[in-house]
Amino acid sequence: MAELRSFFSHHEDLTQVILYAGIITSLWFAEVIASSEGTLTKWKHSTVNASFIFTALPIQLLLTTFVILISKWTIAHHWGLINFIPYHNNPWVYYTSLFVLLDLCEYIYHVTMHKVEALWRFHLVHHSDLNVDVSTTTREHPLETGIRTCFLMLWVFICGPAIGVLILRQTFQSFSNIVAHTQFRLPEKVNRIVGLVFITPNLHHVHHHYQLPYTDCNYGDVLSIWDRLFGTFGKLSKEETVFGIDTHMDEKLNGSFVGAVKMPFQKFERKPQQLD
Ligand SMILES: [Zn+2]
Numbered sequence: 001m002a003e004l005r006s007f008f009s010h011h012e013d014l015t016q017v018i019l020y021a022g023i024i025t026s027l028w029f030a031e032v033i034a035s036s037e038g039t040l041t042k043w044k045h046s047t048v049n050a051s052f053i054f055t056a057l058p059i060q061l062l063l064t065t066f067v068i069l070i071s072k073w074t075i076a077h078h079w080g081l082i083n084f085i086p087y088h089n090n091p092w093v094y095y096t097s098l099f100v101l102l103d104l105c106e107y108i109y110h111v112t113m114h115k116v117e118a119l120w121r122f123h124l125v126h127h128s129d130l131n132v133d134v135s136t137t138t139r140e141h142p143l144e145t146g147i148r149t150c151f152l153m154l155w156v157f158i159c160g161p162a163i164g165v166l167i168l169r170q171t172f173q174s175f176s177n178i179v180a181h182t183q184f185r186l187p188e189k190v191n192r193i194v195g196l197v198f199i200t201p202n203l204h205h206v207h208h209h210y211q212l213p214y215t216d217c218n219y220g221d222v223l224s225i226w227d228r229l230f231g232t233f234g235k236l237s238k239e240e241t242v243f244g245i246d247t248h249m250d251e252k253l254n255g256s257f258v259g260a261v262k263m264p265f266q267k268f269e270r271k272p273q274q275l276d
């Protein structure tokens with residue numbers, strides 16, 4: 001047992017991958033059991049989304065090396081916003097402040113991906129899924145994986161977290177992102193309470209609605225407080241939610257890995273905001 005513990009503590013990357021795969025697989029099977037959709041249809045849809053894991057893994061693993069180097073540098077030089085937080089030597093203050101600060105950074109990242117036309121082209125691949133389920137979590141254009149990890153380097157440089165914080169945050173983030181994409185929505189009463197602080201599936205589903213202004217709300221990563229604070233919080237019932245993105249509703253194109261990878265390089269016009 002001690003050997004096993006020592007193995008996992010020395011192979012954090014592998015532990016994260018195993019944890020990620022384990023949660024996604026269990027929820028995928030739960031969705032198959034609960035869903036009226038045929039297993040074959042779901043399998044075909046999921047394999048397209050799962051293909052993105054193979055492009056994301058090498059990019060993520062390579063760039064994470066730089067994230068770790070930056071983190072080590074900030075610690076050695078007492079650099080970063082964390083050093084301005086009172087009582088930051090207390091582990092509770094240290095971990096909580098950095099978790100919240102990094103979550104704000106992820107919020108800013110997500111808004112940037114939506115608002116900057118050149119970046120939106122890559123992020124829309126995630127939004128182009130017409131049937132959001134747990135497999136949508138992995139649907140990320142390889143270039144977005146690169147852009148996201150480069151932004152993470154910037155956030156680490158600004159905030160100055162130790163590697164332990166990054167590991168803790170990655171664990172919470174993976175869990176939260178997977179749960180946010182599942183077909184299992186919370187009962188409305190529970191959602192109203194949990195959604196005060198956290199991004200729930202109900203809230204993230206609104207973000208996956210095919211039309212503006214809903215696509216541009218609920219940007220939060222783990223916490224929903226930033227959307228409430230900056231006026232980007234949105235609500236939409238399950239019945240009114242239609243998954244996808246209005247400029248890319250072609251089922252054939254969205255259902256192909258190659259088609260999705262080519263999307264950012266094709267011409268399209270973003271539809272004006274729907275006022276309803
Ligand atoms: Zn988005």
Ligand SMILES: [Zn+2]
Binds near residue numbers: 126136181204208
């Ligand atoms: Zn999503």
